[in-house]
Amino acid sequence: MKTFQIRVNNEAxxxxxxxxxxxxxxxxxxxxxxxxxxxxxKKRAPASEEQVQEIIDEAELGPYYSEEEAKNILKx
Numbered sequence: 001m002k003t004f005q006i007r008v009n010n011e012a013x014x015x016x017x018x019x020x021x022x023x024x025x026x027x028x029x030x031x032x033x034x035x036x037x038x039x040x041x042k043k044r045a046p047a048s049e050e051q052v053q054e055i056i057d058e059a060e061l062g063p064y065y066s067e068e069e070a071k072n073i074l075k076x
Contacts, residue, residue, distance in 0.1 A: 026055055026074065052076050 006021075008014045018034070025032035047055070052071065056062055061070040 023058070026059060047076060 006017065008017050021030065021032045024030045055074060055076065056067065056070045059070070059074060061073060065073065
């Protein structure tokens, strides 16, 4: 396992990079933790039900698992 540090040079692109990393994490490709430069983990708001459904849809688990099983698999 390798650990990478990513610095987004343009603040306007920060959301795009974050979404990309979160998408990869949702697919199980990477583990993504957001840290402030001070080292404290960013506190995130819980995902809305709409966001949860979108994540399940993107992971293509809907046809194979119940909503509760999909949430458990994706750790939502």
